[in-house]
Amino acid sequence: MRVTPLLAVLICAALANPQSMPPPGHETLHYNVEWRLITAGKAVVDWGPAPRSDWQVKFHLESVGLVSKLFKVEDDYSAILSQSLCTQGVEMTTHEGNRRRETRIQFEGAAHRSSYVERDLVRNSVMLSKEIEIPSCVHDVIGGLFYVRTLRLEPGQSAQVAVSDGKKSVLANVEAQQREDVRTPAGTFKTVQYEIMLFNGVLFQRSAHLHVWVTDDARRIPVQIRVRMPVTIGTITLQLEKRE
Numbered sequence: 001m002r003v004t005p006l007l008a009v010l011i012c013a014a015l016a017n018p019q020s021m022p023p024p025g026h027e028t029l030h031y032n033v034e035w036r037l038i039t040a041g042k043a044v045v046d047w048g049p050a051p052r053s054d055w056q057v058k059f060h061l062e063s064v065g066l067v068s069k070l071f072k073v074e075d076d077y078s079a080i081l082s083q084s085l086c087t088q089g090v091e092m093t094t095h096e097g098n099r100r101r102e103t104r105i106q107f108e109g110a111a112h113r114s115s116y117v118e119r120d121l122v123r124n125s126v127m128l129s130k131e132i133e134i135p136s137c138v139h140d141v142i143g144g145l146f147y148v149r150t151l152r153l154e155p156g157q158s159a160q161v162a163v164s165d166g167k168k169s170v171l172a173n174v175e176a177q178q179r180e181d182v183r184t185p186a187g188t189f190k191t192v193q194y195e196i197m198l199f200n201g202v203l204f205q206r207s208a209h210l211h212v213w214v215t216d217d218a219r220r221i222p223v224q225i226r227v228r229m230p231v232t233i234g235t236i237t238l239q240l241e242k243r244e
Helices: 003-011 065-070 143-150
Strands: 027-035 038-049 055-063 073-081 087-096 099-108 113-120 125-133 158-164 169-184 187-197 209-215 222-228 235-243
Touching: 038 065, 055 065, 169 209, 169 222, 169 235, 187 222
Parallel strands: none
Antiparallel strands: 027 038, 027 235, 038 055, 055 073, 073 087, 087 099, 099 113, 113 125, 158 169, 169 187, 187 209, 209 222, 222 235
């Protein structure tokens, strides 16, 4: 199983209205990653103003413990966003076992197109290069996390948002399902549970269900993110450990 792409998809969970504005200032969220009831990794999401743009979000993932001994993972993801959170560019480096890849995506909203280039750093060769048509404002899978801060759907309500991984662009459904108390290493939180429709042939072909639990208060913190997949793969859960 390629763990990293699935975890990257997890972080995209919180999608909302393209007109939403980002939270002010700087914030860092630390997550524990659980797979098959063991701690499989650690993830850090860092958000703040960018030097030459409006916003930047960074995501770092690394495997730990037994999983790291079996299959070492160390990945970094960075996205530059406009003031309205439209994605302008993405850079990603992945180190998974013997695999080393670099991916760059440029989103040109005015031209309604994006370009995607993925390189194999071991072989120094291009694995995939393509362009696709996109809306004037589209959101990457990591930067989408911060839309949840102003998403105010009540259970039973839903919304759509344009999201792209650089290879495909879709309208993803976001559905508020229920209120629930969630216990994490950072404490117990009153939350609203959302389901994000990205799997099952939408953006990704894999069969799975993606949920995110967001605090039901003004902070709107994503405290738990989960992907439930077939038994042969299992469930991956991210739980908040601390917020800085």
